[in-house]
Amino acid sequence: MAKPKIYFECGNCGHLSPKWLGVCPSCEEWNTYTEKQEIRENTKKHKIDISSASDQAIRLSEVESGSRDRFSTNLQEFDRVLGGGLTCGSFSLLGGDPGIGKSTLMLQVAHQSPDLKILYIAGEESASQIKQRAGRIGLKGDNFYVSSSTEVKQVVNLSRTVLPDLLVIDSIQTLFSDELSSLPGSVQQIRECSVMLQQIAKKENITTLMIGHVTKEGDIAGPRILEHMVDTVLQFEGDKNHLYRLLRCVKNRFGPAQEVGVFEMKEGGLEEVSNPSALFLSDTTQEVSGNSITCIMEGTRPILIEVQALVSPSSYSTPQRTASGFDQRRLSLLIAVLEKRAGLSFAGQDVYLNIAGGLKISDPAADLAVVSALASSLKDSVTDGSLLYVGEVGLGGEVRKVSFLEQRLREAEKMGMKKAVAPKLKAAVNGELQVKTATFISDLF
Numbered sequence: 001m002a003k004p005k006i007y008f009e010c011g012n013c014g015h016l017s018p019k020w021l022g023v024c025p026s027c028e029e030w031n032t033y034t035e036k037q038e039i040r041e042n043t044k045k046h047k048i049d050i051s052s053a054s055d056q057a058i059r060l061s062e063v064e065s066g067s068r069d070r071f072s073t074n075l076q077e078f079d080r081v082l083g084g085g086l087t088c089g090s091f092s093l094l095g096g097d098p099g100i101g102k103s104t105l106m107l108q109v110a111h112q113s114p115d116l117k118i119l120y121i122a123g124e125e126s127a128s129q130i131k132q133r134a135g136r137i138g139l140k141g142d143n144f145y146v147s148s149s150t151e152v153k154q155v156v157n158l159s160r161t162v163l164p165d166l167l168v169i170d171s172i173q174t175l176f177s178d179e180l181s182s183l184p185g186s187v188q189q190i191r192e193c194s195v196m197l198q199q200i201a202k203k204e205n206i207t208t209l210m211i212g213h214v215t216k217e218g219d220i221a222g223p224r225i226l227e228h229m230v231d232t233v234l235q236f237e238g239d240k241n242h243l244y245r246l247l248r249c250v251k252n253r254f255g256p257a258q259e260v261g262v263f264e265m266k267e268g269g270l271e272e273v274s275n276p277s278a279l280f281l282s283d284t285t286q287e288v289s290g291n292s293i294t295c296i297m298e299g300t301r302p303i304l305i306e307v308q309a310l311v312s313p314s315s316y317s318t319p320q321r322t323a324s325g326f327d328q329r330r331l332s333l334l335i336a337v338l339e340k341r342a343g344l345s346f347a348g349q350d351v352y353l354n355i356a357g358g359l360k361i362s363d364p365a366a367d368l369a370v371v372s373a374l375a376s377s378l379k380d381s382v383t384d385g386s387l388l389y390v391g392e393v394g395l396g397g398e399v400r401k402v403s404f405l406e407q408r409l410r411e412a413e414k415m416g417m418k419k420a421v422a423p424k425l426k427a428a429v430n431g432e433l434q435v436k437t438a439t440f441i442s443d444l445f
Contacts, residue, residue: 083255341397
């Protein structure tokens with residue numbers, strides 16, 4: 001009997017090596033290689049027949065043009081992120097932290113769309129647990145099918161029998177193929193199961209949505225090829241200490257990416273937030289120094305948020321610079337610009353910056369609001385609560401233009417803002433909002 005061949009595989013990206021390596025040359029992660037044995041048995045007879053009569057090459061000129069059919073889930077925020085609804089035969093991936101509400105979101109889709117036939121593969125919970133959770137949100141489940149099968153061939157056969165409008169896999173890390181000797185959740189299992197589900201989705205026109213685990217860094221667990229295979233990558237974000245949740249579209253082949261839907265977690269499940277600006281400005285404090293309001297863009301949606309800064313004398317030899325919801329290196333840069341270009345001194349001062357509501361932002365349009373909040377706290381002067389700050393701050397202290405400026409100003413006027421400080425506009429904005437043009441931050445302080 002031939003001796004089995006030994007090889008080593010990276011548990012992070014799936015890179016193969018004939019010998020053990022300390023660092024993976026593909027993903028540059030340390031200590032991720034594990035020893036594997038090559039299985040020499042012929043597995044062709046176990047393969048699922050997923051071929052169809054349409055497997056032939058055709059000319060591009062003969063392909064029927066037109067957009068793919070979509071169907072709505074009646075969950076407006078969910079449809080907004082997808083670009084108008086789920087696309088028939090699409091293959092999507094939903095990732096998020098444990099306990100953030102991924103499974104609840106899928107049950108919410110079923111509750112809002114009772115006419116959709118949904119097959120739910122529950123690999124992490126029993127059917128009774130699913131029913132108990134569905135009862136809390138009012139889901140009757142007449143068109144909702146639940147299965148605890150986690151073997152991928154059984155899942156494929158079951159989906160062919162039920163023919164659902166939407167196939168939900170919760171989660172892809174629990175599926176396995178009995179043709180492989182590795183454990184569920186390994187790189188080989190995830191890759192093999194995803195390929196089978198992708199082919200079923202495309203050839204059988206079964207809309208499939210997989211739920212995936214995330215790593216401690218926030219990335220979707222498994223090989224990177226998983227995100228390349230799917231049509232849509234959705235990220236469910238939020239802080240467990242806050243009630244709101246953000247559904248962000250990272251990749252979308254059938255619509256715009258970076259769209260964001262806002263939900264609020266309540267006892268009866270997830271509730272849509274049609275006006276997120278009102279949610280993040282609900283507890284605005286206007287009588288305290290160090291607060292300013294700005295408008296960020298999440299996809300094509302403008303959202304008003306509050307920036308809070310606290311500058312106080314330091315009791316340490318090295319002053320602290322702490323940021324929550326904002327890039328700390330960007331904060332240090334803006335402090336240096338204030339000192340150099342505006343003549344403000346932060347020497348011997350601890351600086352704390354917070355984005356109210358636990359939101360994490362990366363929009364450069366918030367720079368002007370951060371600068372205003374820092375100057376307000378340093379001087380202990382209260383800023384006008386009806387004043388909006390929008391603009392990117394350069395290293396020369398100049399206020400640079402930002403994208404979607406007109407949409408931001410219209411959102412501010414809708415929320416009752418009276419004045420705004422912004423870069424130079426290409427055209428005047430109609431309305432009662434008074435816009436003050438800013439060229440350098442030294443003109444403001």
